[in-house]
Amino acid sequence: MNAFSTRRASIEPSSADLAFMWFQRVIAGYCLLFGVLYWIRLIGFHPGSLWRFDLMPIHWQVASVCLAAFFPFAAIGLWMNASWGAVMWFICAVAETTMYLVYPHMFGYRLPIVIAHTAAITIYxxxxxxVYRERKAAQED
Structure with a gap:
């Protein structure tokens, strides 16, 4: 094996790198979807008292505004494979999990969202x- 083929092999992403990248992009799609759903809630597109900003209780106003801004921002970062995208997504996931587990009397109890966030964080x-283990093994070689 010559130096060029060794260098090329180290440049090409491994299967774990590709899986990680595509998983981040799938999560980016979900973040964008959640962001759009929060924007729909804010602009009052859907009928209902919790679906218009001016009719929401203050705790829903704060949560909706923050998550409507953070979820699309996280989606952009995850799509670009930027480290801050994962941080923003983690903040959104923890915020929603806290909303629905710690304060169910205020936000309701949505176990499917909590399970989805927990599963996504575990897979991530x-x-x-x-990826970390593969890169460490490649450095040792």
Whole structure:
């Protein structure tokens, strides 16, 4: 094996790198969807008392405004594979999980959203660990 083929092999992403990148892009799509849903809630497109900003209780106003801004921002960062995108997504996931688990009397109890966030964070951590382990093994060679 010559130096060029060794260099090329180290430049090409591994299967764990590709899986991690595509998982981030899938999560980016979900973040964009959640962001759009929060914007729909803010502008009052859907009928209902919790679906218009001026009729929402203050706790829903604060949560909706923050998540309507943070979810699309996280989606952009995750799509670009930027480290801050994962941080923003983690903040959004923890915020929604806290809303629905700690304050169900204020926001309701939405177990599917909590399970989805927990599963996504677990898969993200596992894929990140695989990528980290592969890169560490490649550096040792």
């Amino acid at each position: 951590a596992a894929l990140w660990y695989l």
